[in-house]
Each structure stands twice: as structure tokens, then as C-alpha cells.
Amino acid sequence: MKIILFGPQNAGKTSLMRTTCLGYNFMKVLNLKPTKGVSRENFIFRGIMELNVWDLGGQERYLERYFSESQRELIFSEAATAVFMVDSAAVDLEVRDIFEKFLKYVLEFSPKIDTIYVLLNKIDLQESKEDDYYQILTKDLNNGMMERIAFTPVSVKEGSAQHRLIEILDYEIQKNTLSLQRLGKIRHLLDELKINTLSEYLLFNQPDGLLISSTFGKFESKPLQFMRFEIGTLDSNIYSIYQQIMELQSVSNLSPLSLSTIIYESENCWILVKEVSNGAVLMAVTRNKSPEVFSSVMNALTGDTFKNLKLYLKSSEY
């Protein structure tokens, strides 16, 4: 699915994609080099939808280039979503003209797009003037156009920009038949795992940390929440200690991932975390701490349904 991310240099476009889709924290993207020209990156969002992000940035004169007769069709056609992003702390009158051309070509070459999103970024900064930028971008736009544009003041630093992007992409999932089929199939396999185990199952997409699906009824109305799962340093420590022990015992050819199930114990339950495949991680939370429940979950995590889930996630038809 093609996503167009457009806007002046330094708006925060690359930071937004890396932090949302690769789970990087903001500190890790602080020193990004400015993107030169068009950058195209692929991400698997929530483990079910492949994104092909066209990050189009640069100074005004570079942005103008994308509107040239020879380039505009290639750049603006067949997009499912278009996002325009600016740095609200660097209000620039010249961006208005670029914004208008962007709107024109998006609507001309990707007529299926119903809403165009504008992110007024960096509102965490004191000098941010998102209201001024909003006035500049909207002044004298006709009503028909205004109805098709959704403006949101955001901050990549504080996380609201990522939430907004996730919302936008979830809306695309809801419109995409193939993604919904995948979700349905995964949900079905999770329900199958759950049978007779007195446990709930949650499947996360490791790169973006987002929930793919779960057996919780209460997620049903809002299946795609901003719930994130990140494997912390404790786990990487355990991996490395385990690896050293195996080395001491002369077990050869061991990768840290051979340690595929991590078990946590709380006062009332067991929490089992197991890597499935392709960066998907399954979490099982038991209802109580009886040995029977524990062994039934272990059986589920080593049985046929688990293998089917693994196979299904590996088949990469997004």
C-alpha cells in the first residue's frame, strides 16, 4: 500500500516513520541525516499490512521538482493515503504554494483518497506556531477542499504524532479486504489456541510493538488499540546469559532466539511470551496459577495450532 509523506525538510517525516513502524525511541532518531530526494521504505504495519512509504522531503526547490511534468504522475499516483507534514516552529509562507500543488496532484492522480492528512508537528516546542501555520495553509481554500483535509497539531517527540499516524493507518486496515481477512484468520487461530487452556492470548508485531489481535472480547469493538509490547533489557540479558551457559556446556550452533519462550510469574498468574515468526510475538496470560493450566498452555504453545499460526504468519501475502 502506497503512502505519500510530503513536506519541507526538517518537518519530522523520517522521525515519525522510524518511531512508529520500527519502534525506535525519539532519542535514537535525534541525529537523522536530512533525506535527500525521494526515499522509499517498506514496513509491515501491525503485522498485517505492508506499507510502501514515499518520503518526499527537501527544500522548496526540491519539493517543486516533484510537481514537474515528468515526475508528478509517478509520485502522486496510486496512493492509499497522503500525509503533509510541517515544522510548526519554522513557519514558512512559501509552503502554502507547495501545499496547494500537493493537494491538486494527490486528488488528480489518486482520486480514491477521501481524506488528506496534515500534521502540524513539533508542538512540544515553545516557539511552535501551529495556529499561524494552520491559517497560512487554509486561508481562502474553498469549502469543498477544507472538508477533505484533516489538520492535527502533533509532536513526534511526545508521541502524539505516532498515535495519529497509527489511527490513520488503522482506518486503512478497516478499508482493506485483504488485511481484514488476515486479521480474521489470525483471530480464529488465537481462539483455537485458547480452547481448554483458561488463558488469554495476545499477538504483537515486534517491529512496531503493536497489537495484531487477541482473544479478549473487549478488544473486539476496538481491536486496534495503541497497545505496545517492547522487549526490554532484562530479556536481552537473559538471552546472553543463556547463550554463555550453553557455550560452557559445549552446545554448538545456538542462536539467542533458540530461547523462544519467556515465562513471567505474577501473584495470580503466569505470563508466557513466545516468538512466533516474522517478528510476531505471542503472549499468553493464564487465569490462575494451577499446574494444570500451566501445562495446558505449554501444550498449546507447542501444538498444531501454534504451528499453523506460525505457518500462516510466515506466508507473506499482505
Ligand SMILES: Nc1nc2c(ncn2[C@@H]2O[C@H](COP(=O)(O)OP(=O)(O)O)[C@@H](O)[C@H]2O)c(=O)[nH]1
Ligand atoms: N522538538 C521536536 N523535534 C522534532 C520533532 N520531530 C522531529 N524533530 C526533530 O526535527 C529534526 C528533523 O527530523 P526529520 O525526521 O529528519 O525530518 P524530515 O526532514 O522531515 O525527515 C530532527 O532533529 C528531529 O529530532 C518533534 O516533534 N519535536
Ligand SMILES: [Mg+2]
Ligand atoms: Mg527525512
